[in-house]
Amino acid sequence: MPIPSLLQLVLDLTGTFAFALNGGLTAVRAARLDIVGVLTTGMVTALGGGILRDIMIDSLPPATFSDWRYLAVAAGGALVAFFLARPLQRFTMTIDVVDAFGLSFFCVAGASKALEFGLGAGQAVILGALTAVGGGTLRDVLLRRVPTVLTSGLYAVPALIGAAITVTATLLGIYGIPAAITAAAVCFLIRLIGIRYSLNAPQAPVIDHE
Amino acid sequence: MPIPSLLQLVLDLTGTFAFALNGGLTAVRAARLDIVGVLTTGMVTALGGGILRDIMIDSLPPATFSDWRYLAVAAGGALVAFFLARPLQRFTMTIDVVDAFGLSFFCVAGASKALEFGLGAGQAVILGALTAVGGGTLRDVLLRRVPTVLTSGLYAVPALIGAAITVTATLLGIYGIPAAITAAAVCFLIRLIGIRYSLNAPQAPVIDHE
Amino acid sequence: MPIPSLLQLVLDLTGTFAFALNGGLTAVRAARLDIVGVLTTGMVTALGGGILRDIMIDSLPPATFSDWRYLAVAAGGALVAFFLARPLQRFTMTIDVVDAFGLSFFCVAGASKALEFGLGAGQAVILGALTAVGGGTLRDVLLRRVPTVLTSGLYAVPALIGAAITVTATLLGIYGIPAAITAAAVCFLIRLIGIRYSLNAPQAPVIDHE
Numbered sequence: 290m291p292i293p294s295l296l297q298l299v300l301d302l303t304g305t306f307a308f309a310l311n312g313g314l315t316a317v318r319a320a321r322l323d324i325v326g327v328l329t330t331g332m333v334t335a336l337g338g339g340i341l342r343d344i345m346i347d348s349l350p351p352a353t354f355s356d357w358r359y360l361a362v363a364a365g366g367a368l369v370a371f372f373l374a375r376p377l378q379r380f381t382m383t384i385d386v387v388d389a390f391g392l393s394f395f396c397v398a399g400a401s402k403a404l405e406f407g408l409g410a411g412q413a414v415i416l417g418a419l420t421a422v423g424g425g426t427l428r429d430v431l432l433r434r435v436p437t438v439l440t441s442g443l444y445a446v447p448a449l450i451g452a453a454i455t456v457t458a459t460l461l462g463i464y465g466i467p468a469a470i471t472a473a474a475v476c477f478l479i480r481l482i483g484i485r486y487s488l489n490a491p492q493a494p495v496i497d498h499e
Numbered sequence: 500m501p502i503p504s505l506l507q508l509v510l511d512l513t514g515t516f517a518f519a520l521n522g523g524l525t526a527v528r529a530a531r532l533d534i535v536g537v538l539t540t541g542m543v544t545a546l547g548g549g550i551l552r553d554i555m556i557d558s559l560p561p562a563t564f565s566d567w568r569y570l571a572v573a574a575g576g577a578l579v580a581f582f583l584a585r586p587l588q589r590f591t592m593t594i595d596v597v598d599a600f601g602l603s604f605f606c607v608a609g610a611s612k613a614l615e616f617g618l619g620a621g622q623a624v625i626l627g628a629l630t631a632v633g634g635g636t637l638r639d640v641l642l643r644r645v646p647t648v649l650t651s652g653l654y655a656v657p658a659l660i661g662a663a664i665t666v667t668a669t670l671l672g673i674y675g676i677p678a679a680i681t682a683a684a685v686c687f688l689i690r691l692i693g694i695r696y697s698l699n700a701p702q703a704p705v706i707d708h709e
Numbered sequence: 710m711p712i713p714s715l716l717q718l719v720l721d722l723t724g725t726f727a728f729a730l731n732g733g734l735t736a737v738r739a740a741r742l743d744i745v746g747v748l749t750t751g752m753v754t755a756l757g758g759g760i761l762r763d764i765m766i767d768s769l770p771p772a773t774f775s776d777w778r779y780l781a782v783a784a785g786g787a788l789v790a791f792f793l794a795r796p797l798q799r800f801t802m803t804i805d806v807v808d809a810f811g812l813s814f815f816c817v818a819g820a821s822k823a824l825e826f827g828l829g830a831g832q833a834v835i836l837g838a839l840t841a842v843g844g845g846t847l848r849d850v851l852l853r854r855v856p857t858v859l860t861s862g863l864y865a866v867p868a869l870i871g872a873a874i875t876v877t878a879t880l881l882g883i884y885g886i887p888a889a890i891t892a893a894a895v896c897f898l899i900r901l902i903g904i905r906y907s908l909n910a911p912q913a914p915v916i917d918h919e
Contacts, residue, residue, distance in 0.1 A: 316859070320855070320859070322859055322860065323862040324862065325862040325864075325865050325866060326859040326860060326862070329858055329859055329865060330859060340765075344554060344559070344764060345550075345559065345560055345561065345564060346559070346560055346564075347559035347560060349764070349765065349766070349767035350765055350766055350767060350828060350832070351765065354765060354766075354828060354832045354835070354836070355832075357829070357832075360832075360835065408560060408564060409567070411567060411570070412560070412567075412570075415564070415570065416564070426641075430640060430641070430850060431846070431856055431859060432855070432859075433643065433855060435530070435641075435642070435643060436641055438536075438539055439526070439530070439532055439536040439539055439540060439641060439642075440532065440536060442533040442534065442535040442536070444535075445539060446535060554764060554769070555760075555769065555770055555771065555774060556769070557770060618770060618774060618775075619777070621777060621780070622770070622774045622775075622777075622780075625774070625780065636851070640850060640851070643853065645740070645851075645852070645853060646851055648746075649736070649740070649746040649749055649750060649852070650740075650742065652743040652745040652746070654745075655745050655749060656745060
């Protein structure tokens with residue numbers, strides 16, 4: 290299946306670049322790290338989700354280490370972040386939008402790869418979301434921030450929806466470039482709406498700390 | 500061996516429910532997260548230890564992803580925590596007792612599964628304890644708390660003892676429901692005593708910071 | 710190949726002891742943990758890097774769990790730290806130097822083992838560095854410190870250089886005890902220079918927070 294494999298690669302590498310850029314920008318802005326710290330944060334953000342997915346589906350060594358392009362694209366994205374941090378800082382929403390971009394590509398790529406490795410539909414949806422939120426969560430843990438996946442209701446949810454569309458399309462036998470773009474676009478739009486309106490899911494009833 | 504397998508499943512799922520409840524309650528109380536954050540924290544707490552164990556013993560994909568019941572029970576426990584957080588908050592010891600409950604089941608389940616996968620006795624004891632403390636440690640890292648396993652001497656120790664009883668019973672050929680209950684009960688009691696009296700293991704000699 | 714295997718074991722165990730000592734000392738000094746916390750921190754610091762490497766190269770269960778000597782040496786190093794924390798505290802650079810020692814042995818051991826498992830040259834360099842910085846990063850995450858690998862430019866760099874020397878020597882067919890010692894010594898010296906002069910890699914242009 291050359292075309293699905295190529296599609297998988299394009300989804301993976303696009304998401305990798307977006308997350309590397311996001312991780313690098315976060316490292317510059319939030320923690321004032323030097324170039325090695327920026328490169329490390331960018332690469333962890335970019336490669337973390339895919340590595341977690343590959344461990345879970347027993348595809349070891351992870352694609353990152355069997356295919357040089359992942360490492361090269363991740364390093365490239367982080368270096369772009371390092372050198373363009375100043376001009377990019379004027380666009381305040383940039384970091385979150387780039388993150389939403391990575392989230393959208395990775396939920397599709399993660400769900401699709403999990404299905405290829407024989408996991409069930411429900412598991413593939415969860416693994417798609419894990420691929421999407423994994424790298425950003427590692428980034429936040431290393432930089433000592435509470436992970437976005439815990440604080441923002443509309444972070445895991447769009448990733449789950451994008452993964453679910455991917456899985457449904459595959460089960461219906463219509464997964465391909467149009468379906469992948471649709472799934473990623475739906476995830477992206479929901480995430481953007483969440484960022485724009487600071488939407489959250491419902492909270493538990495208020496607890497009194499008397 | 501149908502009975503040991505069933506026993507393994509019951510131990511795993513009971514521990515999973517307890518940790519999901521504990522993780523969800525912690526997310527509500529300590530961090531005021533929304534329902535997605537509570538669900539995520541509960542599921543990470545519930546599934547983290549077993550996933551770490553399954554990675555270590557090369558049982559991939561982890562049981563969590565090959566058997567839907569784990570995901571369902573973990574999600575259920577977290578949702579119970581979300582909706583019952585208010586009535587449950589009156590019982591101040593609840594969170595710690597639920598955590599001790601999960602700890603007791605997981606040290607037995609972890610050690611038993613490690614032996615099934617051919618690991619040695621000592622390794623099975625360590626892996627039993629890792630299964631028991633792993634989920635709570637991930638929970639604490641995500642919520643930015645110093646992990647209980649580092650600050651409370653009587654957290655890893657009861658898990659190691661419960662795992663050691665399990666391994667000893669297996670080596671003697673008497674592992675079964677009574678031995679599993681005994682091992683879990685011993686772990687539970689030692690942990691409760693530790694909580695009640697805030698016991699810790701000895702500290703290193705005081706260091707002067709002049 | 711009995712001699713390379715023995716060399717691998719010696720490198721691994723020496724690095725393990727150094728990191729266990731470092732992790733234990735850090736736990737005593739930075740967080741005043743009790744003996745169980747010190748033991749846990751020391752063992753995580755000592756075994757974390759090798760376990761991450763073994764997961765990535767699909768060598769599961771990790772060497773730690775298939776070979777008792779790793780667990781024993783890690784526990785021994787942590788206990789030495791616990792009991793000698795007071796006399797050792799007078800040597801202020803001790804913790805960092807011991808860490809540099811572990812870093813140097815692990816970058817060589819990690820790169821060498823990755824090559825044995827058939828990974829490419831570039832991947833082996835990255836995995837050598839991951840082995841070297843992994844345990845200390847887990848230690849810092851558990852103790853809620855920003856990981857050294859992010860804040861100190863000359864932490865990942867010497868590990869990458871030591872791993873690159875190891876890989877180059879192996880490709881040239883001259884890897885053995887002298888090459889391993891050379892690679893570790895170069896890594897150690899660069900790291901010590903970095904500590905002594907608090908050197909960092911360049912930072913991104915200053916960002917104004919007006």
